[in-house]
Amino acid sequence: MLKPIEAQTMERFHCLVLGESGAGKTSLIKTLPKGENTWILSAESGLLPIIDLIRSGQVGGWEITSKEDMDAAISALKTPEWQASIKWLVVDSLSEIAGIYEEHFSKKFPDRKDSFPKWGAYNEHMSKLVRELRDLRPYNIVMTCGVSVEFDEVKRRHILPNVPGKGLKELLPYIFDELLFLAKDEKTGERLLYTDKFGSQPGKDRSGKLSLTEPPDLSLIRQKILGE
DSSP: OOOOOOHHHHOOOEEEEEEOTTSSTGGGGGGSOTTSOEEEEEOSSOOGGGHHHHHHTSEEEEEOOSHHHHHHHHHHHTSHHHHHHOSEEEEEOHHHHHHHHHHHHHHHSOSGGGHHHHHHHHHHHHHHHHHHHHTOSSOEEEEEEOEEEEEOTTOOEEEEEOOSSHHHHHHHHHHOSEEEEEEEOTTTOOEEEEOSOBTTBOOEETTSOSOSEEOSOHHHHHHHHHTO
16 A cells, blocks of 8 residues: 655754764764754763763663674664653764775775675665665754765765765765864864865755754754754
8 A cells, every 4th residue: 555745744853963073973863852852862972072961861772893783773773662651863983884894894894805795785775774764753963973084086086974985985975964174263263064065075955945054063953954
């Protein structure tokens, strides 16, 4: 039976936040709405900026150290109990999680001659994972990822997600409606979220409601996009 499109099923926010190490991606959790419980899938030891929120119980989460951890987390988050209690799901970060998956498939395909099936399995599972996380309802979804600077055949500079595998690097920006790049303004030093391509910086806003740059405030951005 075909499922009709309903506005209430679309009124949720999901984005990918890119930024260099130390840019403040994890600190964006502080800008999520107070009173709306946040759950983190953390694959790195970088939660010190939000330690007060964790101590207060406003933010909780699980440490992800293996593919099995991620499978268990997704299964739990699909249950009615979790869907009723959590409003925001933060994945911090895809760089570390992709590294975990690469290690998993390196062990599964240890022989050098198995390089092709290894990367095929890795790309398939990672792209499926990111889409599955993106589509977890009814949560608002925020995923973070580091960046790497690469040059193409004509020496043009590109800022890409810092994940193993060329295919996944190129795919990630297309999976999300909102691709936000967190960086400092070169003139003022102010931290900004870039919402569109600016030089070599990535960005994308499918809502059409954001300015070229926005304050680093995810509550404000959700409000502008959904009109809340």
